[in-house]
Amino acid sequence: ATGPAVALRAGFIGAGFMTTVHSRAARAARAELAGVASSSSGSAERAALELGLARSYSSVDALLADDAIDIIHVCTPNTTHARFALAALDAGKHVVCEKPLATSVVDAAALVRRAEATGLTATVPFVYRFHPMVREARARVQAGETGRVLTINGGYLQDWLAEPHADDWRVDADLGGPSRAFADIGSHLVDLLEFITADRIVRLNATTRTVYGNRSNNHDIATEDLVALVVEMRGGAVGTLLISQVAPGRKNSLVLEIAGTEQSIRFDQERPDELWLGRRVGSQHILRDPAELAPDAARLSTVPSGHPMGYQDAFNAFVADSYADAAANSLAASTGVESGCSPEGLPTFADGLRAVRVTAAVLESAASGAWVEVLS
Amino acid sequence: ATGPAVALRAGFIGAGFMTTVHSRAARAARAELAGVASSSSGSAERAALELGLARSYSSVDALLADDAIDIIHVCTPNTTHARFALAALDAGKHVVCEKPLATSVVDAAALVRRAEATGLTATVPFVYRFHPMVREARARVQAGETGRVLTINGGYLQDWLAEPHADDWRVDADLGGPSRAFADIGSHLVDLLEFITADRIVRLNATTRTVYGNRSNNHDIATEDLVALVVEMRGGAVGTLLISQVAPGRKNSLVLEIAGTEQSIRFDQERPDELWLGRRVGSQHILRDPAELAPDAARLSTVPSGHPMGYQDAFNAFVADSYADAAANSLAASTGVESGCSPEGLPTFADGLRAVRVTAAVLESAASGAWVEVLS
Amino acid sequence: ATGPAVALRAGFIGAGFMTTVHSRAARAARAELAGVASSSSGSAERAALELGLARSYSSVDALLADDAIDIIHVCTPNTTHARFALAALDAGKHVVCEKPLATSVVDAAALVRRAEATGLTATVPFVYRFHPMVREARARVQAGETGRVLTINGGYLQDWLAEPHADDWRVDADLGGPSRAFADIGSHLVDLLEFITADRIVRLNATTRTVYGNRSNNHDIATEDLVALVVEMRGGAVGTLLISQVAPGRKNSLVLEIAGTEQSIRFDQERPDELWLGRRVGSQHILRDPAELAPDAARLSTVPSGHPMGYQDAFNAFVADSYADAAANSLAASTGVESGCSPEGLPTFADGLRAVRVTAAVLESAASGAWVEVLS
Amino acid sequence: ATGPAVALRAGFIGAGFMTTVHSRAARAARAELAGVASSSSGSAERAALELGLARSYSSVDALLADDAIDIIHVCTPNTTHARFALAALDAGKHVVCEKPLATSVVDAAALVRRAEATGLTATVPFVYRFHPMVREARARVQAGETGRVLTINGGYLQDWLAEPHADDWRVDADLGGPSRAFADIGSHLVDLLEFITADRIVRLNATTRTVYGNRSNNHDIATEDLVALVVEMRGGAVGTLLISQVAPGRKNSLVLEIAGTEQSIRFDQERPDELWLGRRVGSQHILRDPAELAPDAARLSTVPSGHPMGYQDAFNAFVADSYADAAANSLAASTGVESGCSPEGLPTFADGLRAVRVTAAVLESAASGAWVEVLS
């Protein structure tokens, strides 16, 4: 992936794990790593030093006020996303905002409208879209190889909160928002499902559990540890999704199996270079091989077949595509000529809103026990 | 497994695939393969010849009237089970009746009462219980290794009805009963789940689909091709189950993953000698090794570690245990002394009824869209 | 598989693990389980009772002298095979003799000649040939799908002798013969390789190790724990084979991967219902599906796709084919009319001799350090 | 991984696949991507533009003469490595030279001596060493968990030359050197084996085949398509290695299984975040989890458990370590104070020489048919 002619200047809000990952990707995309602001000047300074960013800012406002920054990465706890993303757009910056885009539908919808109004790039790291084999799966579904989709079997299981004392800001609704497991990882699963099938969940029925009401620092915890749900798709398929952050031995097990009238497809994020194609006769287990992939999958293959690609590679591709879009939008803004096209499969604020909507429906259904329609 | 001192004399109703499997198991259990009746004298004769049964009968009634038969295997289409099983009990025979035990709760409950009243052995081939690694999983759950069960991820996927023209008597409600996919294979999944966890589904919410309303011979088909459901267990766990007979590439994919507070366990029927034990640290992938298994799992291991066991082995064990139970019950009847114990984990008519109850709840929920309580 | 019209009457020498397995298979093949002799009357009696054999004999001679026995299964330690098998042939019995057929080439060759002279059935349980997917692999190689075979990657790893104190009669050259790991399991690997490829090892270079010179009861042990070798095939392929009985975690890991000019094929005995077909594009992972297999593989499939078959199933098929051959030979002897054909792929004494020859070449090469030609 | 305080200035020779991979890694290590020379000015210019390098040079000499370059990456065909690496050292540059370090032992040994004399960093991208799970395997072997190593089962199989017309400069001895498959990929396997076991191959016996004597452009091809060999290790282990570039379906299948007296370990490069630990009881299948790994494995883990790492991640780690070493050596040179330590597990020219020695022994043994000692 060739970077933009003139390097974008990237700023980061937050100094945690995601800022590390985003900044690596920004560097790989040949951006200028301009600066960082976080909850304190100290942590911002340390991050600047450690990550090799040009400077740190004493506040988010100071960062946003700097004209020498073109694009802002929002990498802070969930309940701050909407506020920072809006401020960044208001400051005329492109934005990459972490998921969940917001912790309410109202906020997320406002962000979508604002982004559209500005014409700035506004993306959300639904990063699993950037595994070449996810693109391959999507290309095959869309080429009709799968036939009409009948069932979906999806799961996203982790175990990092499996021990009672394990704790994190995500557990606290004030920082993480009202939904935890679903907002945090279920949102990825839903995005992946809708991305691969180019279909939409129209109804769902969910049940949730909070296994541990008290953890090390957080008490009377209201956010869910796990969710089980059935979904119906606009295209007629039905499916089951299981999301848990308390499943021992499952590290980051995002698995999606789609069965259609002609063929099944299975993707497992922990083995992202593989795809299972189920057929009545002649099922295949294919490995990523750029020579044989759909164009959009081959485009994201940066090393040959048999040379595994991973999470950071997917993240790099997401950021490269966000930056390419930002460069095109900036050019359009300065020249008045629309480029007219965005990189294939770029997850935007609209996709972020979509995940927030599904999350809201999950909470509503879990509360009422009834099927809930999901607005598109 | 040593057979009973005096060989049981076994009779079979039906002359299809299951009679082949049952009669192999009866032979391995050192029974006398006494005879068979089927829908016609001709098919019964052919089966007797092919399967090496001593004789054929011109009718089911003739078979049941023969005093030289101790135990009857009902291997006919679903809607005939209740009738034949009842007649066999009435004739004083032990009964192995195929699943679903009946196609209505009323009929199944009547069979349970009748079996109890007679003191005869009355079992249902929930045969997956007889894989040693299923026993191992159960022993581990019951020893508390898993901790409190939190989530269940179950699936039973097949593809033999994936092609629109594929057809079978099971498709026809008059022969197969009102539920197809769930009664046929979902019942196995539910039995396995409840057997391993020693817990019960208390509520469920299901959605079903009939993908093909017309097949080669059957038209206006009302029975479901697939079911997606969420379940809640008495012990508090929640889970998702997906059942389909139209999932390309999935031959007989019965997979169950249980996550508890301490550990996860996964069993995959297509690799029945393996078990995955998920842990925060040190997950294991264990192979059947008689030297290391729980007693009840070791008991069912008939060949050493690394020498695969399969479906027929499980069936043989089920029939051997049914026969041991029948021999003990016969002895008790003739001596008046109760043996007092049945082979561990033997699936009885009560278990058959249980599966019928869950099936009824699935159909009810699919019709109403609401959560349905499952009576125990 | 239908048994012979008149049941064969089977006798067994030895009362250990293999007699259990052979007698189960004989029962499944609808033979009469006539009797057993072992190292003592007591053990023979116990075996008769436990395995459900009609009677026990006080000596091997008594068993062989009984006219009411048609076929003898030799299931004793290796160094006794040649003697018992010869005596059985001399007594006019068909023979199933365990591997290794003999512990010297001279003895094995004599047995082959004697068997040919008598016209009796004389087979060796190279039982892995009887997995349907092994037949499928062989059919594909022979149909040219693989192209010219280029490389072979074979291994047979176990761990039951991995602990220093583990012990067995096989360790003692007086009972097991001069080669241990290779004669015991390497012989299976070589048979499988030559069976699937229909090719022959023409040269080899081997190195062996005895890791534990002393075990619980055996001391100054001279037989090898492991062997590593390179082989050249008549057809031009080269390959590596690794055989070990001291490989922790490997229970019965017999794996063979063959790469040809067109395609690769991999078979793993611990997952015997699967086959990997490697291709430049479109590699497949196929499951046993009777509907799609080569005739000879479908013939051995006794349960549908997705219903796993195992070790005992393979053994049953081997014995059924041996018995079918014996019945045909007996008929030919009594009528003077040759049936002219044996069941496809039946491993005979000639195959037993072949494995003994390769074993001798392995020991010779390990001693000299030089490449050794293997006579065919 | 924090980069050096002052960025190294990196230059690249060659403009092919490896220069792409090396330059990405150099960027991730926060080096200055100073320039490139290749076989023509044109290709160098194109590469500079595409890869984002500051400038191109019209010749290798011009690049080497530039004082604004600290470290040279040699990414050209094999027979040029020795010449360019020597010239770079002579020009006072640190060198990262692709494998094989040279195509003769004499040349490789000269390079080792020259590198030692200069005190410059001189490394070879045996990049598979940089997978965290390889470090974990090594740490476990060295902590004695495996016990004394008994057997080695290694393979490196590819299929990119499986089609007769497939062609490449590697096929031509003038560019690739006298050995092809072994020098190209066998060298990685040998390095990995010796790295993980901290042991050495002392003797080997190899056989090679050239399957296609003619390809699209190359004719009368003398270099081998495949190699099969047995090895003996100084520590007493024996093993088999199979290397092939004509194995259909195998993309980059580098697999190593080591069995010791206590435990087995298996690493598969295509699933680099996993490790199988074989035990008599309780075999484990572990996933990379930074929280549980040996320090040196945790150090190389840049994303959490369940977030796959890949080939480029390993390459980045190799280059980062090479650069850290170069920075330390430069500092030592300018201050006269030796840092005294190099990053753990850095593959140097000495390791490059080692692989060349083993390659020479393989060719010698293949020619003579005899066991050949490998000098250390």
Ligand SMILES: NC(=O)C1=CN([C@@H]2O[C@H](COP(=O)(O)OP(=O)(O)OC[C@H]3O[C@@H](n4cnc5c(N)ncnc54)[C@H](O)[C@@H]3O)[C@@H](O)[C@H]2O)C=CC1
């Ligand atoms: N797309 C993906 O795959 C992933 C997305 N995420 C998302 O990234 C976001 C950040 O997650 P992590 O990096 O794991 O969290 P973290 O806890 O490691 O880092 C959060 C950072 O935000 C800073 N921060 C907190 N409040 C702030 C405020 N008011 N103003 C400025 N800085 C503030 C903290 O000091 C900290 O440096 C979350 O929204 C999470 O959902 C996280 C992991 C993966």
Ligand SMILES: NC(=O)C1=CN([C@@H]2O[C@H](COP(=O)(O)OP(=O)(O)OC[C@H]3O[C@@H](n4cnc5c(N)ncnc54)[C@H](O)[C@@H]3O)[C@@H](O)[C@H]2O)C=CC1
């Ligand atoms: N436990 C398990 O794992 C399995 C259970 N089954 C159950 O076994 C039963 C039989 O299934 P299959 O053998 O596959 O069916 P099938 O169609 O192969 O055989 C059914 C047999 O019943 C005979 N039959 C039909 N109506 C009859 C009547 N009124 N009186 C006497 N005989 C009659 C037919 O002629 C035929 O021989 C079913 O209830 C099915 O659910 C089937 C497969 C696996």
Ligand SMILES: NC(=O)C1=CN([C@@H]2O[C@H](COP(=O)(O)OP(=O)(O)OC[C@H]3O[C@@H](n4cnc5c(N)ncnc54)[C@H](O)[C@@H]3O)[C@@H](O)[C@H]2O)C=CC1
């Ligand atoms: N085809 C295959 O897959 C397998 C073949 N085998 C072969 O089967 C044979 C028996 O092995 P196992 O059953 O495992 O051994 P085992 O030790 O369990 O049984 C051997 C039996 O032979 C009896 N025996 C020993 N000496 C005797 C004598 N002189 N006369 C009469 N009986 C005598 C013993 O009392 C014992 O009952 C071996 O040759 C072995 O290589 C074993 C396992 C698998």
Ligand SMILES: NC(=O)C1=CN([C@@H]2O[C@H](COP(=O)(O)OP(=O)(O)OC[C@H]3O[C@@H](n4cnc5c(N)ncnc54)[C@H](O)[C@@H]3O)[C@@H](O)[C@H]2O)C=CC1
């Ligand atoms: N460590 C690893 O995992 C890998 C190492 N390699 C090694 O990297 C080296 C390069 O391989 P690739 O990049 O695949 O080859 P390539 O053919 O893609 O690139 C070679 C480049 O060298 C240039 N070149 C050729 N002769 C030259 C000369 N005399 N002067 C200057 N430039 C010249 C060519 O123009 C071309 O740009 C090889 O030695 C190969 O063994 C390759 C792949 C993986």
